[in-house]
Amino acid sequence: xxxxxxxxxxxxxxxxxxxxxxxxxxxxxxxxxxxxxxxxxxxxxxxxxxxxxxxxxxxxxxxxxxxxxxxxxxxxxxxxxxxxxxxxxxxxxxxxxxxxxxxxxxxxxxxxxxxxxxxxxxxxxxxxxxxxxxxxxxxxxxxxxxxxxxxxxxxxxxxxxxxxxxxxxxxxxxxxxxxxxxxxxxxxxxxxxxxxxxxxxxxxxxxxxxxxxxxxxxxxxxxxxxxxxxxxx
Amino acid sequence: xxxxxxxxxxxxxxxxxxxxxxxxxxxxxxxxxxxxxxxxxxxxxxxxxxxxxxxxxxxxxxxxxxxxxxxxxxxxxxxxx
Numbered sequence: 555x556x557x558x559x560x561x562x563x564x565x566x567x568x569x570x571x572x573x574x575x576x577x578x579x580x581x582x583x584x585x586x587x588x589x590x591x592x593x594x595x596x597x598x599x600x601x602x603x604x605x606x607x608x609x610x611x612x613x614x615x616x617x618x619x620x621x622x623x624x625x626x627x628x629x630x631x632x633x634x635x636x637x638x639x640x641x642x643x644x645x646x647x648x649x650x651x652x653x654x655x656x657x658x659x660x661x662x663x664x665x666x667x668x669x670x671x672x673x674x675x676x677x678x679x680x681x682x683x684x685x686x687x688x689x690x691x692x693x694x695x696x697x698x699x700x701x702x703x704x705x706x707x708x709x710x711x712x713x714x715x716x717x718x719x720x721x722x723x724x725x726x727x728x729x730x731x732x733x734x735x736x737x738x739x740x741x742x743x744x745x746x747x748x749x750x751x752x753x754x755x756x757x758x759x760x761x762x763x764x765x766x767x768x769x770x771x772x773x774x775x776x777x778x779x780x781x782x783x784x785x786x787x
Numbered sequence: 788x789x790x791x792x793x794x795x796x797x798x799x800x801x802x803x804x805x806x807x808x809x810x811x812x813x814x815x816x817x818x819x820x821x822x823x824x825x826x827x828x829x830x831x832x833x834x835x836x837x838x839x840x841x842x843x844x845x846x847x848x849x850x851x852x853x854x855x856x857x858x859x860x861x862x863x864x865x866x867x868x
Contacts, residue, residue, distance in 0.1 A: 611852070611853070612855055615852070615855070619852065647857070648855065653857075654857060655855055655857040655858045657800070657801065657803075657858065658803050658804060659803070660801070660803055661803070662803050662804065662807055700801075700803075702800060702801070702857070702858060703857065704857070736801070736803075
């Protein structure tokens, strides 16, 4: 079991993601620079948050064309696990591994706060051991997290249970007042068709230790790890 | 060849920046403003490569990088062949 955290110029959660995997879960983890062309044998690839290439052109647009992304696409197409967090989610949408796009937040403000998420399906490696209906509290920090896709794709995501997380109130109910960035259908995280690629705007890696006041984020990586270990057993 | 490429949000894609600009114009007394859609443009210079070879490629620039087809449309215009 190995993990890789891809670093782009402007990534700023790369070391958070590295600590998340390596120190908290004891997964041998490598940092992989964006100009590299292989992922050092990783089973799990994390695209971290930040402002890759200064958000030039569109958030994630330049990173999606970086040399390392061919290896990430190949890893994803062969069923390998990929988690894109925040800017990582934007990159996965830009490169076409996930449907949709992340628009400017509806209220135009950069949002830096905790949000509540409801896990909408246990049918993915990232949520099998989290459980449908579980409410997590996680931090967000983004300017462009307003999920958008066309009506046909939205229907397909709903039908195929590929919406993994939705913004909810603390009781776990979808409520527009708690859909802080105005995302379509309150979508906070989506799965690829193969269910092995996850993109999400909130930051589980920043909230996975008691010392940080919140351990809710650990559930996602724990689930992915257990799934991978079961597959390797 | 010199070309100008316009990239703009598709109809139906919410444009909060355009809405804010529209409201600001109305706030300045320009009450005739109904709506504003914000976009961007790129001035591209391909040097001495003849225009006729480049025109199809301008659309490739858009499809491969300058526009995100999920949310954006584009138009290309050759300014100087």
